[in-house]
Amino acid sequence: MYKLLKQEGHARRGEFTTPHGTVQTPVFMNVGTQGAIKGALSAADLKNIGCQIELSNTYHLHVRPGDELIKSLGGLHKFMTWDGPILTDSGGFQIFSLAKLRKIKEEGVKFNSHVDGRHIFMGPEESMRIQANLGSDIAMAFDECVKIPSPKDYVQSSCDRTYRWLKRCKEALAAYNSEDNAVNPGQMLFGINQGAVFADLRIEHMKKIAELELPGYAIGGLAVGETHREMYDTIEAVEEYMPKDRPRYLMGVGTPGNIIESVARGVDFFDCVMPARNGRHGHLFTWDGIINIKNEKYLRDESPIDPACDCPVCRRYSRAYVRHLFKAEEMLAMRFAVMHNLYFYNSLAKSIRDSLDAGSFGAFRKKYTLNLEVSQNESYPYCRCSPCGRRIFHDPDDGADVRRLLLLLYPSRK
Ligand SMILES: [Zn+2]
Numbered sequence: 001m002y003k004l005l006k007q008e009g010h011a012r013r014g015e016f017t018t019p020h021g022t023v024q025t026p027v028f029m030n031v032g033t034q035g036a037i038k039g040a041l042s043a044a045d046l047k048n049i050g051c052q053i054e055l056s057n058t059y060h061l062h063v064r065p066g067d068e069l070i071k072s073l074g075g076l077h078k079f080m081t082w083d084g085p086i087l088t089d090s091g092g093f094q095i096f097s098l099a100k101l102r103k104i105k106e107e108g109v110k111f112n113s114h115v116d117g118r119h120i121f122m123g124p125e126e127s128m129r130i131q132a133n134l135g136s137d138i139a140m141a142f143d144e145c146v147k148i149p150s151p152k153d154y155v156q157s158s159c160d161r162t163y164r165w166l167k168r169c170k171e172a173l174a175a176y177n178s179e180d181n182a183v184n185p186g187q188m189l190f191g192i193n194q195g196a197v198f199a200d201l202r203i204e205h206m207k208k209i210a211e212l213e214l215p216g217y218a219i220g221g222l223a224v225g226e227t228h229r230e231m232y233d234t235i236e237a238v239e240e241y242m243p244k245d246r247p248r249y250l251m252g253v254g255t256p257g258n259i260i261e262s263v264a265r266g267v268d269f270f271d272c273v274m275p276a277r278n279g280r281h282g283h284l285f286t287w288d289g290i291i292n293i294k295n296e297k298y299l300r301d302e303s304p305i306d307p308a309c310d311c312p313v314c315r316r317y318s319r320a321y322v323r324h325l326f327k328a329e330e331m332l333a334m335r336f337a338v339m340h341n342l343y344f345y346n347s348l349a350k351s352i353r354d355s356l357d358a359g360s361f362g363a364f365r366k367k368y369t370l371n372l373e374v375s376q377n378e379s380y381p382y383c384r385c386s387p388c389g390r391r392i393f394h395d396p397d398d399g400a401d402v403r404r405l406l407l408l409l410y411p412s413r414k
Pocket of ligand 1: 305306309310311312313314315340343
């Protein structure tokens with residue numbers, strides 16, 4: 001349950017209790033899509049990088065190795081040996097971005113697996129069943145993530161259907177929680193607000209889902225093609241209709257600046273693949289802005305990645321060494337970079353909480369919102385895949401997130 005401890009403007013300092021521990025908010029959730037952080041980080045590493053809550057993916061774990069298998073092995077906590085809170089997303093976002101040949105009906109969505117092409121059907125009940133089998137602490141509602149831009153009448157009918165799906169999710173999860181062999185009977189459901197960038201649809205949808213009195217609420221469907229301004233405007237429009245005594249989660253966002261600005265607008269939970277993905281390409285976040293560790297200027301640099309960072313990498317290794325690992329294409333390079341970047345994001349959230357505790361969040365925001373996004377060198381690689389051809393941090397293998405990442409980083413380069 002959520003407890004609001006302090007407020008500065010719209011920014012909120014709080015805590016949220018789950019069956020696997022209490023989370024201090026605002027919080028950044030570390031994304032372990034398939035039960036591991038991409039970049040070779042294990043559950044043991046999560047402790048060392050200050051992770052409070054881990055996020056895994058319903059769609060991916062359902063496709064492989066299968067949620068029934070994970071349930072038979074005692075649930076996701078036991079499977080990956082993480083004893084802290086876990087949030088699972090509903091699979092909706094992946095179905096609408098990764099899967100091929102999907103067909104949406106009132107009952108749910110038919111699609112083909114991106115791994116082996118087999119037919120899968122997922123609706124609210126199936127998504128809740130999978131998440132109940134995984135036994136996460138927070139299950140996300142099954143929703144349609146509408147692409148931006150989309151015609152208003154389509155968004156309206158999609159929102160209505162997502163609302164009907166949410167009522168079915170609530171009912172289904174309550175039933176699964178009451179089963180004798182439930183993996184995590186205290187599993188909670190978060191509703192997801194949709195409505196693209198139409199403020200009136202967002203508000204109408206938020207009012208309706210708030211009536212269901214769920215343990216938490218997310219703002220979904222952002223960071224999929226809109227500008228930063230549109231994203232902030234949408235949060236501002238909907239925030240006053242979100243229950244004050246429940247946590248608010250902004251899905252899939254974002255840069256350090258996006259996080260600070262969204263906290264200022266009343267958001268408590270965040271997740272993003274960006275720190276891990278950027279890390280894998282040698283782009284490292286520091287309190288002085290972003291550095292590209294592969295740059296020539298770090299050849300003989302004996303200082304840590306970030307002198308202000310206490311992460312396990314910065315406590316021991318030099319920039320020169322980490323740069324060498326990247327140049328030599330050692331796997332350790334990726335692991336170190338991801339570890340540092342996630343530690344940075346977790347400390348960013350902690351610094352935000354500390355500033356809220358001290359009543360100085362306004363000053364923190366002024367100092368860091370833009371500074372953390374400044375690049376210390378301009379040698380980012382250009383994406384090799386067509387048709388994008390733009391400057392971006394991009395894994396050609398994970399096509400789904402490319403567009404939203406690109407737009408997050410370079411909203412003006414649509
Ligand atoms: Zn570090």
